[in-house]
Amino acid sequence: MSEDRDYLHGYTHEEQQRLIDQAEILAPQLYEGLDFSNHKKMLEVGCGVGAQTGLLAERFPELHIHGVDVSQAQVALAKDRLPGLIKQGRVQFTCADATDLTAMEDDGFDSAYICWFLEHVYEPIAVLKSLKAKLKPGSKVYLTEVNNSSLFVQPYSPNILQYWSQFNDYQWTINGHPFIGLMLPNLLLKAGFKNVVSEPRSFFFDDRDPAEREKFMNYFFGIFNSANDILVRKGRIHHEMIKEVQNEFERAMTSEGSVFYYSYVRATAEA
Secondary structure: OOOOOOOOOOOOHHHHHHHHHHHHHHHHHHOOOOOOOOOOEEEEEOOOOOHHHHHHHHHOOOOEEEEEEOOHHHHHHHHHHOHHHHHOOOEEEEEOOOOOOOOOOOOOEEEEEEEOOHHHOOOHHHHHHHHHOOEEEEEEEEEEEEOHHHOEEEOOOHHHHHHHHHHHHHHHHOOOOOOHHHHHHHHHHHOOOEEEEEEEEEEEEOOOOHHHHHHHHHHHHHHHHHOHHHHHHOOOOOHHHHHHHHHHHHHHHHOOOOEEEEEEEEEEEEO
């Protein structure tokens, strides 16, 4: 994945902050069952601004994390955000293309972590093969990726559905993978990993917890907003649709009987 390719969400300050907020909001769900307690050296591929890196380092204090990302701007912010962990030698960052990590001097990792990244790369198998070459035999890898086909919002929200269709179709046309969570087992097997396990997971909110429903839907609305500019430029949506999407989200956030559902996939494997 090269830095000059189209990126659906962009690299603005607002997008960088969204990634930080996203990591904190989703941490309770994403880290449930995640266990690096018996590992010492982890490679995080697609680390971005280090939003997950800091949380993982806090959760697993014996773990050294080496984060890799192709974007110099993202890596620079990651370094600025976590100077204490870097000074302690617990975290380091490298700017590199994940499809070819041979230039990295560091190797011998005993674990790896990828989250919300493979959906954005041209060649996910190349990334996985490159990752595997840096791992010790038997190393554990955890991957969390999207299944954008699963989105459901009640009350019926036609503009959200139309926008989401354009969002996913555009990502597909730039060689992204908006449904890659469902493909993870096949990709891992093809890249040479073994003992592959996949686990569909979901965010499911309704009247049982209206406050959490509103909080999560407000976060998810931010994903839509992050793609507004590029989708307008490409002629896929228009400003009136953006307003209608906002109205539908606001209605669903506060309406009695509203439902939000979205599924993703966690996969684990061994090198």
